[in-house]
Amino acid sequence: MMEIAALKCSDLFLNERVSSVLVRKGKGGKKRLVYFTGPLRKHCGQYLKWKQQLGESLDSEAPLIVSTNTEKHMTTRALQKIFKRSAKRAQIESHYSIHSARHTYACFLLKASNWNLRLVQKQLGHSRITTTQVYADVMMPQMEKALNKMYW
Known part of the structure; x- marks a missing residue:
């Protein structure tokens, strides 16, 4: 902020x-x-x-x-x-903050970039990729759902 x-x-x-x-x-x-x-x-x-x-x-x-x-x-x-x-x-909901907006942006960017962690890392200014990976972990259920759609 x-x-x-x-x-x-x-x-x-x-x-x-x-x-x-x-x-x-x-x-x-x-x-x-x-x-x-x-x-x-x-x-x-x-x-x-x-x-x-x-x-x-x-x-x-x-x-x-x-x-x-x-x-x-x-x-x-x-x-x-x-x-x-x-x-x-x-x-x-009242528990959302400006940081929640940053988190949402990161998740949308991760999805739009085909899970390009380096691109998201650069946009967010993270010095370590492990910090950016937190967003990928949060989105894992969405990835699982997408993968399940691929395989019948």
Whole structure:
């Protein structure tokens, strides 16, 4: 969650063939690029236009997500509150968190990449593949179901 809170406007690259966001403060202090395309690119572009319409700075050092109280980077606590409030409105069970969204993303990416652990490892910024393998273990029942469909 700290990765999201620390983003600056200059960390978002939307004009590339494959868009990306630069995570400057990942776990262990490592930098990495996280890639994305399609609808997320469109939503990020709309978000920047909306920020501009509100009169918020898009300067390279400006926070990407701004606290309305301080006009500085939003805190992780504030992000968590917004997530919880939004989840409640969407009638999502209260035990889910922003980290749950990261976990869901990892599982979907793992499935979409045909179980490419290295790709998921890179996107999530894991230094060890064993950390990424946790997501594969969680999805093992889905793999078993898919394999059972293959064999009659």
